[in-house]
Amino acid sequence: MTHFSKEVWCNYILDLLSNSERESMEQHLYECDHCLALYMEIIDEQNENLPMINDSSFTNEVMEQINFEALESEEKMSKKQPRQIKSTLIHYIIATAATLIFMASGLFHYIFTVTSSFEQSSKQSGVSISKQILNKTIHTSKTNGGSKHE
Numbered sequence: 001m002t003h004f005s006k007e008v009w010c011n012y013i014l015d016l017l018s019n020s021e022r023e024s025m026e027q028h029l030y031e032c033d034h035c036l037a038l039y040m041e042i043i044d045e046q047n048e049n050l051p052m053i054n055d056s057s058f059t060n061e062v063m064e065q066i067n068f069e070a071l072e073s074e075e076k077m078s079k080k081q082p083r084q085i086k087s088t089l090i091h092y093i094i095a096t097a098a099t100l101i102f103m104a105s106g107l108f109h110y111i112f113t114v115t116s117s118f119e120q121s122s123k124q125s126g127v128s129i130s131k132q133i134l135n136k137t138i139h140t141s142k143t144n145g146g147s148k149h150e
């Protein structure tokens, strides 16, 4: 079995050979582990020397594009987000203010009715509120004590 040299394999990889030569080399590659190893070695070397993949300027260009796109999307997001936050804040404030107004008006109305009813009852009976409360507590304690003893 005659092996092919590294240079010939280089020419094969670089597609510099005729079709008949290529076919015979491909056939040899299937049968010969030594030439397969040599072929793989040359491919590795070729990959290291490939300008497109390992060129730092190319990768930098790609990275810059990615960064630019990312920044652009971030800008869009930052432009959208404050508006959304502001609108939700305004809605929240309005809702809170409305709730507070309703609560306060309801509370004031309740306080007003309670005090007016107290005033009316005290005027009608001619007895002070403190005496009324005192009478009520005495009455309830009497009934409780009576029920316990009986």
Ligand SMILES: [Zn+2]
Pocket (backbone or CB within 6 Å): 002, 003, 004, 028, 032, 033, 034, 035, 036
């Ligand atoms: Zn061989």
